[in-house]
Amino acid sequence: MMNKKELMNNKYFIAALFLLPAVIFSLVYLIIPIPLSTYYSFFKWDGIGAMEFLGLENWSKLLSDPIFWSSMANNFKLVLISLVVQIPIALFLAVLLTRKIKGANFFKTIFFVPMLLSSIAVAFLWRYMYDPTFGLINGFLNLVGLEQLTRSWLGDSNIAFYSASAPIQWRFIPLYMIIFMAAISNIPKQLYEAAEIDGANNWQSFFYVTLPMLRSTVVNASVLIIVGSLKYFAMIFALTGGGPNHASELMATYLYTKSFTEMNMGYGSTISVALFLVALIVSVVFLNFSKKDVRN
Amino acid sequence: MKKFSILSLALLMVISLFSVTVMAQDEVNLTLWDIRTASDQVTPALENAIERFEADNPNVNIEHVPTQNDNYKTKLRTAMSADNAPDLFMTWGSASLERYVDADKVYSLESHMTEDWESNFMPAAMDLGRVDGEMYGVPVTNVSPALVWYRTDLFEEYGLEVPETYEDLKNVVKTFTDNGITPFALANKNKWTGSMYFMYLADRIGGPEALQQAISREGSFNDEAFIEAGRRIQELVEMGAFPDGVNGLDEDAGQSRTLLYTDRAAMYLMGSWAYSSFKNEAPDMLDQFSFFNFPEVESGKGDPSNLVGTPGDNYYSVSTKAGNKEVAVEFLKYLTDAKMGEELINIGNIPPFTGISEKIDDPIMEKIYNSSQEANHIQLWYDQTLPLEIAQVHLNTTQALFGMEMTPEEAANQMEEAAQEYYGE
Numbered sequence: 192m193m194n195k196k197e198l199m200n201n202k203y204f205i206a207a208l209f210l211l212p213a214v215i216f217s218l219v220y221l222i223i224p225i226p227l228s229t230y231y232s233f234f235k236w237d238g239i240g241a242m243e244f245l246g247l248e249n250w251s252k253l254l255s256d257p258i259f260w261s262s263m264a265n266n267f268k269l270v271l272i273s274l275v276v277q278i279p280i281a282l283f284l285a286v287l288l289t290r291k292i293k294g295a296n297f298f299k300t301i302f303f304v305p306m307l308l309s310s311i312a313v314a315f316l317w318r319y320m321y322d323p324t325f326g327l328i329n330g331f332l333n334l335v336g337l338e339q340l341t342r343s344w345l346g347d348s349n350i351a352f353y354s355a356s357a358p359i360q361w362r363f364i365p366l367y368m369i370i371f372m373a374a375i376s377n378i379p380k381q382l383y384e385a386a387e388i389d390g391a392n393n394w395q396s397f398f399y400v401t402l403p404m405l406r407s408t409v410v411n412a413s414v415l416i417i418v419g420s421l422k423y424f425a426m427i428f429a430l431t432g433g434g435p436n437h438a439s440e441l442m443a444t445y446l447y448t449k450s451f452t453e454m455n456m457g458y459g460s461t462i463s464v465a466l467f468l469v470a471l472i473v474s475v476v477f478l479n480f481s482k483k484d485v486r487n
Numbered sequence: 488m489k490k491f492s493i494l495s496l497a498l499l500m501v502i503s504l505f506s507v508t509v510m511a512q513d514e515v516n517l518t519l520w521d522i523r524t525a526s527d528q529v530t531p532a533l534e535n536a537i538e539r540f541e542a543d544n545p546n547v548n549i550e551h552v553p554t555q556n557d558n559y560k561t562k563l564r565t566a567m568s569a570d571n572a573p574d575l576f577m578t579w580g581s582a583s584l585e586r587y588v589d590a591d592k593v594y595s596l597e598s599h600m601t602e603d604w605e606s607n608f609m610p611a612a613m614d615l616g617r618v619d620g621e622m623y624g625v626p627v628t629n630v631s632p633a634l635v636w637y638r639t640d641l642f643e644e645y646g647l648e649v650p651e652t653y654e655d656l657k658n659v660v661k662t663f664t665d666n667g668i669t670p671f672a673l674a675n676k677n678k679w680t681g682s683m684y685f686m687y688l689a690d691r692i693g694g695p696e697a698l699q700q701a702i703s704r705e706g707s708f709n710d711e712a713f714i715e716a717g718r719r720i721q722e723l724v725e726m727g728a729f730p731d732g733v734n735g736l737d738e739d740a741g742q743s744r745t746l747l748y749t750d751r752a753a754m755y756l757m758g759s760w761a762y763s764s765f766k767n768e769a770p771d772m773l774d775q776f777s778f779f780n781f782p783e784v785e786s787g788k789g790d791p792s793n794l795v796g797t798p799g800d801n802y803y804s805v806s807t808k809a810g811n812k813e814v815a816v817e818f819l820k821y822l823t824d825a826k827m828g829e830e831l832i833n834i835g836n837i838p839p840f841t842g843i844s845e846k847i848d849d850p851i852m853e854k855i856y857n858s859s860q861e862a863n864h865i866q867l868w869y870d871q872t873l874p875l876e877i878a879q880v881h882l883n884t885t886q887a888l889f890g891m892e893m894t895p896e897e898a899a900n901q902m903e904e905a906a907q908e909y910y911g912e
Contacts, residue, residue, distance in 0.1 A: 237875075238565075238568030239567060239587070239590040240590055318737060319740075322736070322742060323732045344735065345676075346731065346735025347732055348890060432676060434734060435735060435886060435887075436734070436887040451561045452561060
């Protein structure tokens with residue numbers, strides 16, 4: 192048997208000791224809930240009363256639930272919008288701010304502000320901007336004579352989802368901007384110097400030096416965006432609550448409404464497990480795909 | 488030596504911990520959850536009650552945790568299901584309370600119901616705090632019927648009379664839309680706001696029996712009265728009776744009343760608590776507001792004196808988990824005493840206590856009080872009357888009706904389907 196002193200000198204034991212709090216945290220809050228939710232998904236349960244075993248009924252209901260499918264479609268739309276909007280803009284800002292332009296530090300701070308605000312505060316800000324009668328956006332459109340473009344941004348089910356997606360883009364661009372800026376500053380200067388000697392102009396050095404060197408960062412950012420958009424909740428919930436008539440529903444807002452507003456914990460768990468599976472499959476596929484791509 | 492000092496320090500800490508517990512033995516800490524946020528008009532009255540109670544009972548400390556309305560419902564449900572109920576909490580009585588009583592989360596107040604205390608409440612208000620004949624929650628705020636609030640000056644300006652019938656109402660709506668004014672201020676992201684129109688129309692068309700029979704399953708939720716109510720809502724929507732993007736506006740953010748205060752809307756179907764909001768938000772416009780009962784529908788069965796609303800709004804209960812139930816119940820008595828009643832009346836709230844009619848001198852409040860006394864029937868909000876599963880379908884389908892995303896028949900059929908599933912038919 193190891194004595195106490197030996198134990199304390201064993202670096203694996205020390206490491207395990209320090210890891211323990213993190214392991215307990217992830218077990219309780221991240222790992223255990225997955226099998227637990229799967230278990231709940233086989234029951235009809237309101238969270239308070241007795242649980243009634245349903246077998247696969249929740250799952251068959253899920254597969255034929257049009258709201259679930261439309262909310263999943265919205266999630267994929269959000270993935271697409273976020274990839275197309277956030278990465279190019281963040282990249283553009285990052286390149287701009289890593290050049291020696293006047294007041295770069297000032298703009299760095301300004302551009303980062305949306306990231307510092309809480310989602311709910313941002314949602315409230317945009318809620319008032321979107322107000323059809325008093326809001327900034329319609330007010331501006333009226334002012335410049337574009338009355339025909341004024342909309343009830345959050346009340347019209349054709350556009351509510353897109354309106355609610357806009358502040359998400361606004362808020363998350365700075366995050367990727369910072370990530371790209373860090374990556375750009377790690378690109379060796381010699382590469383740019385070499386490109387310059389070869390007579391490359393700014394565009395060429397961006398496309399042939401910066402972009403290839405950022406490849407893995409872009410892939411990582413894309414994974415973050417994909418997973419983040421698949422399980423996104425906060426701003427949509429605060430702006431539209433998934434409405435009107437589920438038009439802007441995401442899987443996460445739908446599972447919240449089912450579980451906590453309608454107190455159908457069983458069905459809510461079913462949606463949450465489905466959300467988990469979708470996010471898992473998509474990110475595994477994407478990572479594999481991009482890995483192969485890098486090797487080629 | 489160093490080791491010793493550390494040891495003695497640790498010992499000291501342990502000892503001091505003990506002594507704190509010993510000292511704290513007589514102290515009672517109670518947590519109270521409700522919706523009395525800073526913007527709620529009742530909050531000062533409630534805080535005064537807490538202060539008075541703490542002054543009379545120096546060993547008691549009440550921690551008041553307010554949460555904004557729609558979030559509160561979720562927070563309470565979640566805490567209840569996680570068995571983390573606060574000592575004292577608030578519900579809306581009836582189904583919202585019954586759910587927790589059935590799950591043994593609520594302490595019965597029956598043994599504390601002295602004759603004195605019992606006679607303090609209006610009987611109709613008490614009924615909603617009872618489950619299986621036992622008292623579980625005491626009503627504290629507002630006899631609150633939903634009423635059609637209107638801007639008297641705008642009605643005068645366009646030479647309009649208070650509408651008596653639905654046809655009159657349509658004329659009023661038409662006059663306002665012709666003049667670029669939104670007839671009704673409504674923010675329907677919250678769904679319960681639009682539900683008021685549906686409940687009134689269903690009552691005026693089918694009478695209170697329509698709902699009663701649908702619940703008792705002698706009738707159904709796709710009976711003609713409910714379909715017709717949906718049709719009338721959509722008729723009003725098509726006439727432009729509601730603001731643009733009505734389903735995207737947030738009642739909790741005051742996006743409906745703002746229209747009313749800025750002359751952009753003329754009417755507002757809302758619980759009588761709207762009067763407290765007017766008092767608070769637009770005190771200099773107060774004399775420009777009055778109300779009328781929802782108009783009658785020709786050939787409909789409902790009596791126009793019927794109201795939709797609640798005879799008592801917020802019910803306070805003690806949870807079975809409360810550490811010191813005696814003290815908690817004692818606090819409820821402060822929350823329902825004469826002083827509280829006076830303070831509530833001052834802010835434009837009609838407390839569900841007996842003997843308050845002579846204390847009311849505000850003419851609008853007197854009018855609210857009288858119309859609730861004269862009502863032939865007071866229909867409790869559908870989302871409190873119906874079991875949660877059906878209530879949510881009602882709220883969702885009604886919102887879809889306002890958005891013209893569902894036909895009245897589809898909405899009614901969805902309700903009936905949900906009812907059949909719930910009642911296991």
